[in-house]
Amino acid sequence: MVRAPSDIGAASLLAFVVACAGSQPNDTVGGSARGRSIERAPVELVVDGLDGQKVHIRSFRGRTTLLFVFATFDGVSQAALRPLREFTTVHSKEVAVLGIASQPGGIALLDAWVHALDPPFLVAYDAEQTIARGKSALGELEAVPACIMLNRRGIEVARHVGFPGTQVLERLLRTAQETR
DSSP: OOOOOTTSOHHHHHHHHHHHHTOOTTEEEOSEETTEEOOOOOOOOEEEETTSOEEEGGGGTTSEEEEEEEOTTOHHHHHTHHHHHHHHHHHTTTEEEEEEEOSTTTHHHHHHHHHHHOOSSEEEEOTTOTTTTTOSTTOOOSSSSEEEEEOTTSOEEEEEESOOOHHHHHHHHHHHHHTO
């Protein structure tokens, strides 16, 4: 059992617990720090398509883009396809969705995964494993699945780690639309 040191009053401990309970560690939204606007660079990332062609994230500029980073063997990543399917159907004209398998040896199971689950968006993989190692333009990812929203200029404006319900996806989209 963890006990608070005797010099920390109950009021201080309560304030700390309340402050922590209000945070959302799985969601981050870019764009401000202490009221100032932060100018971010567009995401530069190249992944491999199943057809052997390179997929450049910059080719999606001009459209809001959702990057769905997943692992084929992960049950939560597979379950995420249901809200992603709904989101993609509703927003297909305004949002490009790209699924990126980020596990080691991503290509090994990806073809079977696509055939079995028929995702309604383009799927690629990170052959260099830069995403999984935290060495890509996306930085460190806490876990998969992760949804990363880019605005029309290709700048990351929000991300969510974990299961992305439809409300989460809609909130990510609203954030992108507000930061054109």
